Amino acid sequence: xxxxxxxxxxxxxxxxxxxxxxxxxxxxxxxxxxxxxxxxxxxxxxxxxxxx
Numbered sequence: 308x309x310x311x312x313x314x315x316x317x318x319x320x321x322x323x324x325x326x327x328x329x330x331x332x333x334x335x336x337x338x339x340x341x342x343x344x345x346x347x348x349x350x351x352x353x354x355x356x357x358x359x
């Protein structure tokens with residue numbers, strides 16, 4: 308029922324995770340650079356939620 312994981316499976320999984328990381332970095336480069344520089348309050352996607 309359960310297949311044993313081989314080192315090839317793990318390498319393929321890690322390669323996929325790394326590839327998705329690179330794609331996200333490329334498409335959101337401006338947000339990435341802003342985050343690296345430390346401008347936390349200047350991100351446009353941040354929303355303030357007030358508690359009642």
